[in-house]
Every structure is written in structure tokens, then in C-alpha cells.
Amino acid sequence: LTIIGTSRRPVPTINDVARKAGVSKGLVSFVINNRPGVAPKTRERVLQVASEMGWRPSVTARMLSTRKTFALGLVMRRAPQILAADPFFPAFMAGVESVLAEENRVLVLSVVPDAPSEERAYRSLAADHRVDGIFVTDLRHLDRRIELAAELALPAVTLGRPDVPTTLPAVDLDDTHGIEEAIRHLVALGHRRIAHVTGDLELLHARRRRDSFRRATRAAGLEACPTVSTDFSAAGGAAATSRLLTSDPAPTAIVYANDPMAIAGLGVLAKHGLPVPREMSVVGFDGTEMARYVYPALTTIEADAELWGAAAARTLLTLITEGQSPDVVLPPARLVLGDSTAPPPTAHPDSSRSHP
Amino acid sequence: LTIIGTSRRPVPTINDVARKAGVSKGLVSFVINNRPGVAPKTRERVLQVASEMGWRPSVTARMLSTRKTFALGLVMRRAPQILAADPFFPAFMAGVESVLAEENRVLVLSVVPDAPSEERAYRSLAADHRVDGIFVTDLRHLDRRIELAAELALPAVTLGRPDVPTTLPAVDLDDTHGIEEAIRHLVALGHRRIAHVTGDLELLHARRRRDSFRRATRAAGLEACPTVSTDFSAAGGAAATSRLLTSDPAPTAIVYANDPMAIAGLGVLAKHGLPVPREMSVVGFDGTEMARYVYPALTTIEADAELWGAAAARTLLTLITEGQSPDVVLPPARLVLGDSTAPPPTAHPDSSRSHP
DNA sequence: CTGAAAGCGCTTACAG
DNA sequence: CTGAAAGCGCTTACAG
Numbered sequence: 057l058t059i060i061g062t063s064r065r066p067v068p069t070i071n072d073v074a075r076k077a078g079v080s081k082g083l084v085s086f087v088i089n090n091r092p093g094v095a096p097k098t099r100e101r102v103l104q105v106a107s108e109m110g111w112r113p114s115v116t117a118r119m120l121s122t123r124k125t126f127a128l129g130l131v132m133r134r135a136p137q138i139l140a141a142d143p144f145f146p147a148f149m150a151g152v153e154s155v156l157a158e159e160n161r162v163l164v165l166s167v168v169p170d171a172p173s174e175e176r177a178y179r180s181l182a183a184d185h186r187v188d189g190i191f192v193t194d195l196r197h198l199d200r201r202i203e204l205a206a207e208l209a210l211p212a213v214t215l216g217r218p219d220v221p222t223t224l225p226a227v228d229l230d231d232t233h234g235i236e237e238a239i240r241h242l243v244a245l246g247h248r249r250i251a252h253v254t255g256d257l258e259l260l261h262a263r264r265r266r267d268s269f270r271r272a273t274r275a276a277g278l279e280a281c282p283t284v285s286t287d288f289s290a291a292g293g294a295a296a297t298s299r300l301l302t303s304d305p306a307p308t309a310i311v312y313a314n315d316p317m318a319i320a321g322l323g324v325l326a327k328h329g330l331p332v333p334r335e336m337s338v339v340g341f342d343g344t345e346m347a348r349y350v351y352p353a354l355t356t357i358e359a360d361a362e363l364w365g366a367a368a369a370r371t372l373l374t375l376i377t378e379g380q381s382p383d384v385v386l387p388p389a390r391l392v393l394g395d396s397t398a399p400p401p402t403a404h405p406d407s408s409r410s411h412p
Numbered sequence: 413l414t415i416i417g418t419s420r421r422p423v424p425t426i427n428d429v430a431r432k433a434g435v436s437k438g439l440v441s442f443v444i445n446n447r448p449g450v451a452p453k454t455r456e457r458v459l460q461v462a463s464e465m466g467w468r469p470s471v472t473a474r475m476l477s478t479r480k481t482f483a484l485g486l487v488m489r490r491a492p493q494i495l496a497a498d499p500f501f502p503a504f505m506a507g508v509e510s511v512l513a514e515e516n517r518v519l520v521l522s523v524v525p526d527a528p529s530e531e532r533a534y535r536s537l538a539a540d541h542r543v544d545g546i547f548v549t550d551l552r553h554l555d556r557r558i559e560l561a562a563e564l565a566l567p568a569v570t571l572g573r574p575d576v577p578t579t580l581p582a583v584d585l586d587d588t589h590g591i592e593e594a595i596r597h598l599v600a601l602g603h604r605r606i607a608h609v610t611g612d613l614e615l616l617h618a619r620r621r622r623d624s625f626r627r628a629t630r631a632a633g634l635e636a637c638p639t640v641s642t643d644f645s646a647a648g649g650a651a652a653t654s655r656l657l658t659s660d661p662a663p664t665a666i667v668y669a670n671d672p673m674a675i676a677g678l679g680v681l682a683k684h685g686l687p688v689p690r691e692m693s694v695v696g697f698d699g700t701e702m703a704r705y706v707y708p709a710l711t712t713i714e715a716d717a718e719l720w721g722a723a724a725a726r727t728l729l730t731l732i733t734e735g736q737s738p739d740v741v742l743p744p745a746r747l748v749l750g751d752s753t754a755p756p757p758t759a760h761p762d763s764s765r766s767h768p
Numbered sequence: 769c770t771g772a773a774a775g776c777g778c779t780t781a782c783a784g
Numbered sequence: 785c786t787g788a789a790a791g792c793g794c795t796t797a798c799a800g
Contacts, residue, residue: 069777080787085779095785115540116475117777120792125472127520136506136718137701143496146523150492153523157533162542164483165521167502167509177513184471186518290705316702319675326682326707345493346672349646350706351682362492425793436771441795451769473793476776771800777792784787 068111077105088113119185128156128372129187131166133174133194138289139167141316143344144361148193151365159373175204182208189372191215192224195260213372213381215364216260225381227368231261231341232268234357234389235311238339239272241355241391242309246399247337250281251307253296253317255288262288265313265341282307286317293317297324308400309337315344318354322396333398343392352395359389424467433461444469475541484512484728485543487522489530489550494645495523497672499700500717504549507721515729531560538564545728547571548580551616569728569737571720572616581737583724587617587697588624590713590745591667594695595628597711597747598665602755603693606637607663609652609673611644618644621669621697638663642673649673653680664756665693671700674710678752689754699748709750716743 074081079102086094087102094102119125130152132145139145149163156163164187166177178201181187189211192201195218202222205212214226242250252269255262266283273281284299286292293312297320300307312318318340322332330336332352340347343358367384374381430437435458442450443458450458475481486508488501495501505519512519520543522533534557537543545567548557551574558578561568570582598606608625611618622639629637640655642648649668653676656663668674674696678688686692688708696703699714723740730737 070779071777081778082780082788083786086786089779093785098785112539114476114777115542116472116479116481117792118779119472120470120476120777120794121779123472123792134502136503139502139506140499141701142502146495146498146501147492149521150495150523150525153521157522157524157529160536160540162537162540163521165505165509165519166513167506168513169506173513180516181518183468184516184518186471290701294705319702320705323705323707323709345497345646346675346702349650349676349679351679353679426795427793437794438772438796439770442770445795449769454769470793473776474795476778476793477795479776769800771798773796773798775795775797779791780789781791782787782789784785 068109070111070113073102073106073109073111076109077102085113123185125185125188126160127162127164127187128152128369129164129166129178129181129190130193131168131174131177131181131190133168133170135169136167138287141290142288143315143342143346147361148365148368151362151367152191152369153365154362155366155369155373161373175200178204178208178210182210188376189213191368191372192218195219196258197260197263199260211372211375213368213375215368216264219260225371225375225383227364227371227384227386229359229364229386230388231265231357231359232271232388234341234359234391235265235268236272237391238311238355238357239269239276241393242311242337242339242397243276243278245337245397247309248278248400249305249307250278250309250311251300251303252281252283253293253300253310253312253321254283254285255313255317257285259288262313269311288314288317290316290320293320294324297321301325301328301330307336309339309397311339311341313341315340315342315347315354315356318356318396319346319350322350322352322354333396335401337397337400339391339397341389347394355394355397356392357389358392360387363387424465426467426469429458429462429465429467432465433458441469479541481541481544482516483518483520483543484508484725485520485522485534485537485546486549487524487530487533487537487546489524489526491525492523494643497646498644499671499698499702503717504721504724507718507723508547508725509721510718511722511725511729517729531556534560534564534566538566544732545569547724547728548574551575552614553616553619555616567728567731569724569731571724572620575616581727581731581739583720583727583740583742585715585720585742586744587621587713587715588627588744590697590715590747591621591624592628593747594667594711594713595625595632597749598667598693598695598753599632599634601693601753603665604634604756605661605663606634606665606667607656608637608639609649609656609666609668609677610639610641611669611673613641615644618669625667644670644673646672646676649676650680653677657681657684657686663692665695665753667695667697669697671696671698671703671710671712674712674752675702675706678706678708678710689752691757693753693756695747695753697745699745703750708752711750711753712748713745714748715745719743 070081192214217226254266284296286296340354340356347354347356426437548570573582610622640652642652696710696712703710
């Protein structure tokens with residue numbers, strides 16, 4: 057059992073500062089808000105007294121009169137299982153945090169399992185004035201959150217560009233470029249049958265990666281490059297890999313839409329006794345730390361999620377304070393070579409490979 | 413460029429409800445706060461009018477008069493790299509969220525890189541009255557946050573028990589039990605030389621796992637079971653594994669303090685051409701999804717982080733609302749068998765194993 | 769059982 | 785350039 061201790065010396069208020077500085081509290085407010093029209097020496101004195109007393113304006117009181125919360129909201133709709141394997145999320149948050157910390161603002165986070173709770177979460181944040189704006193991550197096909205943000209009059213920034221009409225600023229990171237690099241790399245090694253394991257195609261970035269894959273393979277003159285759609289989970293990656301192995305003709309290289317699926321793919325290939333990269337080349341997406349330490353180290357497409365978080369936070373803050381903000385385009389994802397890609401096995405007349 | 417739309421119909425206040433119900437706003441306040449002493453039919457009418465008007469009491473206004481924020485704080489001090497690989501964190505948050513959502517409370521999150529920013533984060537949360545209480549995760553040796561919470565008069569719950577005097581309630585999950593199971597399992601298979609790769613020993617759970625390992629191996633009559641200390645990262649796990657492979661005599665089984673290190677260990681063993689489990693048994697810790705999809709599937713010690721989050725949230729809420737809360741003990745972590753453990757290779761007179 | 773009033777700690781027109 | 789006052793939307797003694 058535990059009793060809370062609550063003995064604290066009283067926190068000074070704007071009234072205490074005003075009294076001690078011999079001015080009205082309105083003036084003190086003007087000073088700390090950097091409003092023009094305060095005599096320089098008065099401003100000096102007020103600032104001096106405030107810092108002597110260790111006064112910080114009460115965020116709560118400010119909230120009530122300004123209707124600003126100095127907080128930003130992030131709602132993640134993911135099964136905990138998938139969230140846990142996803143390297144994007146913590147890195148993104150660290151980036152957001154790096155910007156908010158220096159502004160003395162705060163991040164309010166929700167993790168929700170499904171669409172209804174997601175909508176409830178947004179409505180609740182808006183109704184309770186918990187946040188000044190929100191990050192819209194994991195954009196979906198015809199994402200309803202674009203109009204929801206408008207309905208709730210909630211300033212918002214999207215990660216990537218939605219496929220519905222939007223007036224929200226977007227912070228975009230091109231992953232097409234990385235996919236193209238990967239395909240060029242594989243083609244240069246001699247691969248002709250390349251497969252793609254997608255993420256959840258409801259998610260725009262899963263679609264975009266798949267579309268980029270199709271465009272790039274077509275541009276390279278490859279035909280019939282299969283895609284298997286799944287959900288970004290390790291389980292999904294493993295199942296998709298098994299399917300590809302039994303397809304005929306089987307691919308000689310697989311490009312996965314994220315690292316966890318690629319690593320699970322490596323597991324399936326090992327279980328089937330197919331050495332990577334000699335019998336099969338594998339490419340991941342994310343550039344996670346783990347990708348460097350599996351065997352063989354993954355060739356993967358690296359995106360900077362932390363930078364993305366910082367840029368999104370800055371854009372959202374600009375939107376909130378200025379009323380508008382330009383879109384931002386980040387450096388594209390790029391291919392990082394590991395040891396999981398090599399020339400395809402020499403084709404034998406009747407395919408000497410055996411799949412158990 | 414984007415312009416924020418701000419057209420919304422005005423949100424009703426307690427005054428509107430009081431007027432329409434023909435009572436004072438004080439009475440309305442009594443009704444929604446379930447205070448005794450309101451005539452049943454009056455209460456009915458007020459509730460009726462409130463729901464007709466779609467009124468929700470303003471959280472902000474409540475904050476100012478009650479000095480409660482209806483928010484809980486979580487500060488994670490981790491390098492983004494390590495955070496990204498850590499399955500605990502998202503699952504824990506999902507658990508916390510499952511409790512907060514139904515209470516209409518909110519989680520305020522900070523991700524900080526080092527100790528000074530961690531302290532700043534806590535002080536700032538307290539000074540700005542951003543939260544009613546905090547979660548203290550990743551307890552460290554002689555953790556200063558115990559006294560910091562007291563100094564800031566911030567209600568707090570610890571995950572696990574600190575090694576300093578504390579009055580804070582703890583929510584504890586015993587990982588000793590899982591380690592013991594793992595050692596018994598390995599010993600039963602015939603292993604005598606078992607090694608442990610620890611996490612960052614500043615962290616209490618890393619220590620506890622190491623100490624449990626030592627106790628359990630000693631209890632089994634094993635001697636000289638080495639431990640290599642590292643930092644929970646994949647890089648650390650890989651380096652530690654390499655060191656163990658060159659030690660003489662090399663272990664026949666390695667127990668890692670988390671799954672990412674174990675998976676990295678698998679990578680190193682594969683690179684050295686040492687088949688797992690034939691030449692080396694491997695045990696992880698966490699029970700991540702990925703552990704099931706690497707090859708061979710990891711034998712690992714599973715803890716329920718989501719349950720931990722939910723229990724911690726409930727405990728913290730009880731502490732805040734009741735002023736005290738009992739400690740909670742969760743079901744212990746337990747061993748989950750994969751394919752990465754087997755009897756040790758038969759000992760040859762002069763060790764037939766070759767390490768490249 | 770209910771009402772009128774003060775108070776939480778700020779911001780912001782409005783006068784001077 | 786500065787002060788006095790109202791207001792943000794609640795809660796909470798204090799009277800009746």
C-alpha cells in the first residue's frame with residue numbers, strides 16, 4: 057500500500073509575479089507572450105521577477121482561455137502484434153519528440169485495434185480538446201480520416217499523399233526510388249523472374265510499393281513478375297514465401313515490402329534448404345538494425361523514419377501556428393546492399409531445384 | 413498550401429445545459445459528477461437535457477478547477493535504434509491504452525535519448541501539470557526516478573520492484589521462473605556448458621535475468637557458466653555470440669536476455685556454419701512474433717507485455733483516485749519451445765568442431 | 769435538496 | 785505605454 061505525498065510549496069501564479077513587479081497581470085501576460093507595446097525596461101523587470109520566482113505560466117489556464125492545448129495527437133491503428141514488429145513507429149515517434157521537446161509541447165498517443173475505435177479516438181481527442189492537431193499515418197485507400205479531420209476542424213498533416221481530395225499538407229517520402237534501385241540491381245545481377253510480397257494493400261504505402269515494383273519490372277522488360285499480397289506481418293511474409301516456392305516457374309528473387317516479412321522469408325527459405333543468395337535473392341524494406349544481423353545480412357531499402365517524424369511535427373506546428381503549411385518532400389528511400397542478393401542460379405533445362 | 417477550416421457550430425457548455433434544464437450550473441456539475449444529494453427526478457432531467465444537447469463537460473475547464481488532467485505519462489529513455497527492435501514497448505502501450513480508452517483518459521508519451529533529457533521530460537510534465545501520474549518503466553540500478561517522483565509529488569507506478577527504498581506501488585512480472593524453466597530444459601537435454609548473453613546491466617530486468625541464470629545453473633550443479641554483458645541490441649547480441657564462440661571451452665547452449673539478440677546470435681552461428689540446434693542450442697526471451705518465423709524457430713521465454721500495460725494502468729489509476737494501491741503480481745514468464753534447442757553435440761576427445 | 773458566488777490562472781479587448 | 789475587468793467552463797464551499 058502506498059500513500060501519495062502531496063506536500064509542495066505553492067507554485068507562483070501570474071498574480072504573484074504582477075504584484076512583485078508592481079504591474080498588472082495583463083502586462084505580465086503581454087510580456088511573456090512577446091506582445092508589442094511594452095516598455096523595454098518594464099519588460100526587463102517583469103522577466104527578471106518571473107525568473108526569480110521560478111514562474112511558468114500554467115498550461116492549463118492557458119488552454120482554457122486560448123483553446124490551445126500545446127499537444128499533438130497520434131493515433132496508431134495496428135494490431136499490437138504488427139505494431140511490435142514495426143520499426144517505423146518508434147523511430148517516427150522519436151523524430152516527432154525531438155521537435156516537440158524543444159517547443160515544450162507534448163505528444164498524446166493512442167493505440168487502437170480497429171477502425172471503429174480509431175474513429176472514436178479521433179472524435180474523443182477533438183471533443184475533449186486534447187490536441188491542437190493530429191498526425192495521419194498509415195494512410196489507407198480512400199482514407200476516411202481526411203474528411204474526419206475536416207469535420208472535426210482538426211489541423212492535420214498526412215504522411216504521404218492521400219488518394220482522396222485533400223487540403224491537408226503532406227510530408228512525403230518517396231519509396232518508389234528505392235524499389236527501382238532494387239529492381240535495377242537484381243536485373244543487373246541477371247534476374248528475370250522477380251516476385252514481390254506486398255504489405256496490407258489497404259495501406260497506401262503497400263500499394264505504392266507494389267505499383268513501383270510493377271512499373272520497374274515492366275520498364276526492365278521483365279514479364280510475369282508475380283506479387284503476393286499479405287499484411288506486413290512475419291506470419292504473412294512466411295506464408296507468401298511458401299506460396300512463391302511452389303509456384304512454377306518459381307522466382308529467383310523476392311522483394312518484400314518490409315524487413316520483418318523478408319526475415320520471415322529467410323526463415324522459410326532456410327527451412328526449405330534453399331541457400332540465400334545462391335538459390336534465391338532476397339530484398340527487404342526499412343533498413344532495420346535486425347536486417348544487418350540476420351544471415352545473410354539483408355539487402356534492404358532504407359527510409360529515414362526519424363527524419364520523417366521530425367518533418368511531420370514541424371509541418372503540423374507550422375499549420376497550427378501560421379494557419380497553413382507547404383508540403384514537404386523528404387530524401388527518397390535508397391537501396392542498401394547486404395549479402396542476400398547474388399546472380400540467379402544457372403538455369404538447368406528441367407530445373408534441377410527440388411522443393412520439399 | 414493549406415488553410416484550416418474553422419467553421420463549427422458552437423459547443424454547448426454547462427451554462428446552456430443548466431438554463432435549458434432550469435437549474436443552476438452547480439447542480440449540473442453535481443449530477444455529472446455523481447455527487448449525492450440531488451433529487452432523482454432532477455438528476456434524470458439534467459442527464460436527459462445534457463445528452464439531447466450533446467454536452468460533454470470540458471476537460472480543460474475541469475483541469476483548471478480540479479487540477480486533474482485525466483492524462484497519464486510515459487517517458488521512454490531509449491536510443492531509437494534499440495526502441496525500434498524492442499517488442500515490449502508497443503505491446504505495453506497497447507495494454508495501457510486498452511484501459512485508458514474506456515476511462516476517457518489519455519496517454520502522454522515522451523521518447524528521450526539520455527538521462528538529462530529524461531529528467532527534463534519528467535520535470536516538464538510535472539511543472540506543466542500535463543499528467544496525473546507516470547509509469548516508471550525500464551527500472552535502473554539505484555534509479556533516481558523514485559526520488560524524482562517523490563520530489564515532484566507525482567503519483568507513479570513502477571514496472572517491477574526498484575532496488576532503492578520506495579513507497580510506489582509496483583506491478584511485477586517474474587521472469588526468474590522462465591529462466592529456470594529454460595535451464596531445466598537445457599539440462600534435461602544434456603547441456604552442461606550454458607552461457608548467458610545479458611542486456612544492459614544498468615537495467616534491473618537485465619540484472620535479474622542474469623542473476624536468475626546464475627542461480628539456476630548453480631542449482632543444477634553446473635559450473636563456470638559464463639555470462640557476457642551487452643545492451644539488448646542486435647549488434648550487441650551478435651558481438652557477444654562471436655566472443656562466446658571463440659571461448660574455450662565454448663558453450664553448447666546460449667540463453668539470450670531478449671529475442672532480438674537471440675536472432676542476431678542465430679545469424680552469427682549460421683555465418684560460422686554451426687547448425688542450430690545440432691551444434692548449438694539457443695534460447696531467446698520475449699516471445700516475439702519474429703521468434704516463431706526465424707529458422708530454426710526460437711525456443712523463447714514469453715512474457716505478456718500487453719497484460720503488464722493494462723495492469724500498470726489500472727494500478728496507477730487506483731493510486732490516483734484512491735490515494736493508494738496494492739502491488740500487483742502478474743503470471744510469470746514461461747518457456748515456449750521452438751526448434752532451436754536439442755541435445756548437445758556428442759563430445760569428442762579433442763572437440764571435432766571447427767570454428768572458421 | 770438547490771442556488772448564487774467565488775475561484776482555478778491565464779488572455780484579451782477596452783479604456784485611459 | 786498601462787490598468788481594471790470580463791471571460792474561458794468548470795468545481796466547490798457556503799447559505800438557504
